[in-house]
Amino acid sequence: MVVKVVRRKSNEQILFVEAEEDFADFVFSFLTFPLGGVLRMLQGFSSIFSIDKLYRSVTELSSNKGLRSQEFKVLLTNPSISRQLELRHQILPIRTSNYKESIKLYNFVDPKSPNSGGYANGPITFMVTDDMVVTPMSSIDAISYLERMKVPLNDVEEIVVNIGQKEGLSILKASLTSTSDVLTNSLNQYIG
Incomplete structure (x- = not known):
């Protein structure tokens, strides 16, 4: 999946990631992993x-x-995780159960089904901040966030990053071990 990283040029801190619902689904799926x-x-x-x-x-x-x-x-x-919680585009090697009876026991929507597609309601663009806060995004939200963080526009750069298994594992690990700077600690090593 492809995301747009918004980073502060002066200290290389990732301020937020702008992404479609597939990245929001990926981040949300961390909550389902055993x-x-x-x-x-x-x-x-x-x-x-x-x-x-x-x-x-x-x-x-x-x-x-x-x-x-x-x-x-x-x-x-x-x-394993329950099949109902598996994403259609899961990039991490998390095993899913084959226990089909669980589908009959619970009235879940399968995130992989064409009717759902994941956890996020899209199509919509999301902002994922460095401390893993996920919110729907608009241009005004991005500018407002930069103002709250006291980051001048001339100190901001946008970088397109492909998120694959290696980057995904790095984000997962940083989200488990960092109280802030999750995206900075996990993605900066993959930005040229």
Whole structure:
């Protein structure tokens, strides 16, 4: 997916990302990921020290000594999300369950269906700020945000960035470990 990064030239702080609903859906989907699946994607290195140690200890346990079965080991280290929560354009390798009965139990709209497409109601442009606040965007909203942040227009640059799996994992990891500057910490390394 392609986003427009609005960055402060003087210190390279990303102020916000301007994106279509596919990026908003991607960011919203972080809330659906099981923690074990996130740790698997990050190879056990989330920067949340005690959780990383817990994950690694489970991966090192024998399924016949310490855990009841190999299935439990997989459930803990590579859990899945419900099919109803899977995005049509998911760029991260999060596993989805094949348990079709759950669809009958809950009256969810499948985000991948042509009737839905995701969590965001579009077509609409969204602003995702550096601290992961997602709001619908207009030109006035962008200018108002720059004024609130006390950033002069001559200190702003727009950069088009392709978000793939590597960038997506970087955003996910930064969102777990940063209290602010999530986009700055995750995307600046991919901007030339």
